[in-house]
Amino acid sequence: MRWAPFFKALxxxxxxxxxxxxxxxxxxxxxxxxxxxxxxxEAFLQARIRRTETVGFSTRSVDEIFDSVCAEKGISPxxx
Numbered sequence: 260m261r262w263a264p265f266f267k268a269l270x271x272x273x274x275x276x277x278x279x280x281x282x283x284x285x286x287x288x289x290x291x292x293x294x295x296x297x298x299x300x301e302a303f304l305q306a307r308i309r310r311t312e313t314v315g316f317s318t319r320s321v322d323e324i325f326d327s328v329c330a331e332k333g334i335s336p337x338x339x
Contacts, residue, residue, distance in 0.1 A: 270280035329336040
């Protein structure tokens with residue numbers, strides 16, 4: 260374990276135990292990933308909202324849209 264002394268030193272510099280340092284690092288990285296995913300979802304939804312405001316709502320059912328996409332992709336839709 261050649262990285263252990265490095266992480267121990269980083270933890271000591273922050274005045275926390277190695278366990279606390281590693282947990283904080285892991286949780287911070289997870290939060291950053293969640294924030295990025297949320298930002299991507301918000302951007303996706305904003306684009307959809309803008310399109311709906313300019314073009315309007317679709318009159319097709321979800322099944323009709325699904326069948327249309329499957330036909331475009333050359334995929335056979337699953338029944339049931």
